[in-house]
Amino acid sequence: MFEVLARDPSCNARRGRMELAHGTVETPIFMPVGTQGSVKTLHPDELELLGSQIILGNTYHLWLRPGHEVIRDLGALHKFASWDRPILTDSGGFQVWSLAKLRKITDEGVRFQNHIDGSRMMLTPELSMEIQASLGSDIAMLFDECPPYPCERKYAEKSLDLTTRWAKRCKDWIEKNQPRSGEGIQRHFGIVQGSIWADLREKSARELVNLDFDGYAIGGVSVGEPEEEMMKAVEHSVPFLPEDKPRYAMGLGTPPQILEMIGRGVDMFDCVMPTRVARHGQAFTLDGPIHIKNLAYERDERPICESSHPHVARFSRAYIRHLFRAGEILALRLLSFHNLHFFLRLTANARQAISEGNFLEFKESFIRRYTQAKSE
Amino acid sequence: MFEVLARDPSCNARRGRMELAHGTVETPIFMPVGTQGSVKTLHPDELELLGSQIILGNTYHLWLRPGHEVIRDLGALHKFASWDRPILTDSGGFQVWSLAKLRKITDEGVRFQNHIDGSRMMLTPELSMEIQASLGSDIAMLFDECPPYPCERKYAEKSLDLTTRWAKRCKDWIEKNQPRSGEGIQRHFGIVQGSIWADLREKSARELVNLDFDGYAIGGVSVGEPEEEMMKAVEHSVPFLPEDKPRYAMGLGTPPQILEMIGRGVDMFDCVMPTRVARHGQAFTLDGPIHIKNLAYERDERPICESSHPHVARFSRAYIRHLFRAGEILALRLLSFHNLHFFLRLTANARQAISEGNFLEFKESFIRRYTQAKSE
Ligand SMILES: [Zn+2]
Ligand SMILES: [Zn+2]
Numbered sequence: 001m002f003e004v005l006a007r008d009p010s011c012n013a014r015r016g017r018m019e020l021a022h023g024t025v026e027t028p029i030f031m032p033v034g035t036q037g038s039v040k041t042l043h044p045d046e047l048e049l050l051g052s053q054i055i056l057g058n059t060y061h062l063w064l065r066p067g068h069e070v071i072r073d074l075g076a077l078h079k080f081a082s083w084d085r086p087i088l089t090d091s092g093g094f095q096v097w098s099l100a101k102l103r104k105i106t107d108e109g110v111r112f113q114n115h116i117d118g119s120r121m122m123l124t125p126e127l128s129m130e131i132q133a134s135l136g137s138d139i140a141m142l143f144d145e146c147p148p149y150p151c152e153r154k155y156a157e158k159s160l161d162l163t164t165r166w167a168k169r170c171k172d173w174i175e176k177n178q179p180r181s182g183e184g185i186q187r188h189f190g191i192v193q194g195s196i197w198a199d200l201r202e203k204s205a206r207e208l209v210n211l212d213f214d215g216y217a218i219g220g221v222s223v224g225e226p227e228e229e230m231m232k233a234v235e236h237s238v239p240f241l242p243e244d245k246p247r248y249a250m251g252l253g254t255p256p257q258i259l260e261m262i263g264r265g266v267d268m269f270d271c272v273m274p275t276r277v278a279r280h281g282q283a284f285t286l287d288g289p290i291h292i293k294n295l296a297y298e299r300d301e302r303p304i305c306e307s308s309h310p311h312v313a314r315f316s317r318a319y320i321r322h323l324f325r326a327g328e329i330l331a332l333r334l335l336s337f338h339n340l341h342f343f344l345r346l347t348a349n350a351r352q353a354i355s356e357g358n359f360l361e362f363k364e365s366f367i368r369r370y371t372q373a374k375s376e
Numbered sequence: 377m378f379e380v381l382a383r384d385p386s387c388n389a390r391r392g393r394m395e396l397a398h399g400t401v402e403t404p405i406f407m408p409v410g411t412q413g414s415v416k417t418l419h420p421d422e423l424e425l426l427g428s429q430i431i432l433g434n435t436y437h438l439w440l441r442p443g444h445e446v447i448r449d450l451g452a453l454h455k456f457a458s459w460d461r462p463i464l465t466d467s468g469g470f471q472v473w474s475l476a477k478l479r480k481i482t483d484e485g486v487r488f489q490n491h492i493d494g495s496r497m498m499l500t501p502e503l504s505m506e507i508q509a510s511l512g513s514d515i516a517m518l519f520d521e522c523p524p525y526p527c528e529r530k531y532a533e534k535s536l537d538l539t540t541r542w543a544k545r546c547k548d549w550i551e552k553n554q555p556r557s558g559e560g561i562q563r564h565f566g567i568v569q570g571s572i573w574a575d576l577r578e579k580s581a582r583e584l585v586n587l588d589f590d591g592y593a594i595g596g597v598s599v600g601e602p603e604e605e606m607m608k609a610v611e612h613s614v615p616f617l618p619e620d621k622p623r624y625a626m627g628l629g630t631p632p633q634i635l636e637m638i639g640r641g642v643d644m645f646d647c648v649m650p651t652r653v654a655r656h657g658q659a660f661t662l663d664g665p666i667h668i669k670n671l672a673y674e675r676d677e678r679p680i681c682e683s684s685h686p687h688v689a690r691f692s693r694a695y696i697r698h699l700f701r702a703g704e705i706l707a708l709r710l711l712s713f714h715n716l717h718f719f720l721r722l723t724a725n726a727r728q729a730i731s732e733g734n735f736l737e738f739k740e741s742f743i744r745r746y747t748q749a750k751s752e
Contacts, residue, residue: 037698
C-alpha cells in the first residue's frame with residue numbers, strides 16, 4: 001500500500017507513494033480539509049485544478065449532519081460529495097474534544113452534548129469505526145484520546161493507556177467488519193499519543209505498531225504547544241514507526257513547520273488554516289503572509305503571489321482587496337483557492353526536491369525568503 | 377450595431393444581434409448582475425461556462441467603492457474584473473433612489489447621503505456619464521429619475537420632463553467627450569419613463585427617440601407595481617421605439633414575466649433575483665421554484681432540475697440541501713450558478729423558438745408546466 005521511492009541524503013525526508021481504494025497519493029502531501037463534505041468555498045472542479053490528491057472529511061460533523069446513515073444510503077461520502085479521489089476521515093474524537101460540551105470520558109467512550117442542538121450523545125471506538133465505514137473513506141483514523149497541552153504526566157500516561165485499549169477495540173471491529181471503500185478496502189491509521197514525554201511517545205508507537213495498522217499518525221500536536229514541543233513529538237515518535245508505512249502529522253501547520261516535519265520523516269499533513277485565514281483576508285506568499293485588506297494594495301496590479309495559479313493570478317491584488325472589502329464571496333473563494341494552492345505547491349516542490357536529493361537546500365531557501373520580510 | 381434576425385409570426389418577439397465593443401450579444405438575452413464588479417459567488421470562468429454574453433455593473437456601487445478613478449487607473453472595469461465580454465452599466469440613479477438616504481432631487485441632479493458611510497454626495501447626469509466612461513462599459517445607461525409606484529400624475533409628468541432634460545445633458549456630455557469602451561465606442565441607452573400613463577410613456581419614448589440613442593430601456597418597472605401594469609408599461613412604450621434598436625426592460629423578472637416581455641418585443645433583461653434568492657436557498661426548476669432546505673430533499677438523489685448544467689447536476693439535491701443547512705459557501709455557489717443557468721437557458725431557448733417560428737407555443741408550454749405545480 002505504501003512505497004518509499006526516494007530518500008533525501010541529508011535528513012529524514014522521503015518521497016513515497018500510497019495506493020488507496022480511490023487512487024494514488026504521492027507523498028509528502030498536503031490534504032485540504034472538507035469538514036462538512038466540502039472544502040470550504042471550493043467546487044470539486046477547483047480541487048482538481050489544484051491537483052488535490054486526497055481530501056479530509058470530519059466524522060463528527062458528518063455524523064451530526066446530515067448523518068452517516070443518510071450518506072451511506074446515498075452511496076457513501078465519495079458519491080455524496082461528488083469526489084472520486086481518496087478521502088481520509090478523522091475519528092471524531094478531536095472534534096468532540098474541541099467543539100462539544102460537557103464531555104465525560106470513560107473506558108467505554110466519550111459522552112457529550114453536541115454543539116449544534118445540545119443533544120446528549122456518545123462516541124465509542126466501535127461507533128467511530130462504524131461511522132467511518134458508512135462514510136466509506138479510503139483511510140479511517142482510529143478513535144483516540146488527545147490530551148490537552150500542558151497536561152500532567154499522570155494524565156498523559158492514563159490517556160495513552162486508554163488510547164491503546166481503544167486501538168485494540170477498533171482493530172477488533174475492523175477485523176470483524178472488514179470495512180470497504182468503494183471497490184477497495186478501507187485503510188486504518190493508529191494515532192501516537194504521549195504528550196511531551198519521549199518514553200510515552202515510544203511506548204504509544206510500539207503498542208500501536210504491535211497491533212499493526214496501515215499507517216501511523218502523530219497526534220496531540222497543534223494543541224497549543226510551542227513549536228519546539230511539536231517538533232519533539234515527531235522526533236520522539238518517528239524512530240519507532242516502521243519505514244514502510246506512511247506517517248501523518250495531524251492538524252499542521254505553517255509552511256515552515258510543514259517543511260521541518262518533512263525533514264523529520266513525516267509524509268502527510270492536513271490543516272484548516274489555509275482556508276480559515278483566507279476567510280479573514282490572509283494570503284500566503286513566498287515572502288510570507290499578507291493581509292489583502294491592507295490599503296497598500298488599493299492600486300496593486302500584481303497577482304497575490306508570483307506563485308499563484310492562473311485561476312487566481314488573472315486577478316490583481318487591487319481587485320481581490322475590493323471584493324473582500326465589499327463582502328463578495330468571490331474574494332473568499334480566490335483566497336481559499338490561492339492558499340490551498342500554496343500548500344499543495346509546497347509539498348509538490350518538496351517531493352521534487354527529495355527526488356533530486358536537495359531537499360535541505362530547498363527547505364532552507366524557502367524558509368529564509370518566507371521569514372525574511374517579517375524580521376526586517 | 378443592432379440587427380433583427382428573425383421575427384415570430386404570431387407576436388412581437390424578435391431575435392436579434394448586437395455588436396458591442398467587447399463582442400457580440402444574441403438577443404433576447406438575460407444579463408447576470410455583477411453589482412460590485414463580481415456576479416455574486418461566481419468566478420468569470422463559471423460565467424463563461426454559463427455562456428453569459430454580457431453582464432451588468434452598478435455605477436453607484438463601483439463609484440463609492442473602490443471608486444471609478446481607481447478602476448479607471450487600473451485599466452477600466454473589464455480589466456479590473458478580468459471579464460473581456462460586454463458589460464452594461466446602469467446610471468446609478470436607481471441605486472441612489474433605493475439605497476441612499478436623505479435624497480433631494482433638483483434640476484441639477486440628486487443630493488444624498490451614501491449608504492456606506494453616510495457621506496454627502498451628489499450625482500448629476502454629467503457625473504453619471506463620466507463615471508460610466510471611466511468604467512469603460514460597452515453600454516452606459518442615461519441618468520434618469522425613476523418615479524415610485526404608485527405616484528400622482530402630476531409627479532409623473534414633472535419627473536418625465538426632468539428625465540428628458542437630463543437625457544439632453546447626457547447627450548451633450550457624450551458628444552463632447554466621445555467615451556470609449558476598450559478598442560471600441562461606448563453605446564448609450566435612453567430610459568423611457570411615464571409611470572402607468574400611456575400618453576406619458578409615448579411622450580417619453582418620442583422625446584428620447586428624437587435625441588437618437590443606441591437603444592432604449594423601459595424604466596420605472598419592477599418598482600412594486602402589479603404585473604398587469606408592468607406589461608402595460610412595455611405595451612405603451614414599444615410601439616414608439618424604433619424597430620432597429622435594442623429594447624431593454626430593466627430589473628425584470630420571473631421566468632414567465634420574461635417570456636411575456638419577449639412576446640411584447642423586449643430584447644434585454646437583467647435581474648438580481650436569480651442570485652439573491654439562491655442565497656436564501658431557492659432554486660428554479662421547470663416545475664417552478666423549490667426551496668432546497670425542504671426536508672423532502674433529505675435523501676433526494678436527483679439534481680436540482682433535469683435542465684441543470686453538469687457543473688451543478690453532478691450534485692444531488694440531498695447534498696446541496698446538506699451544504700445549505702451546514703452554512704457551506706458551495707451551496708450558495710451551486711444555487712447561484714444553477715439559477716443563472718436557468719435564466720440564460722430560458723432566453724437561449726426563446727431565441728431558438730423565435731428562429732423556428734414557434735415562440736408562442738414554447739412560451740405557453742413553459743409557463744403551463746412552470747405554474748402547474750403551484751396551482752395544484
Ligand atoms: Zn491546523
Ligand atoms: Zn429584479
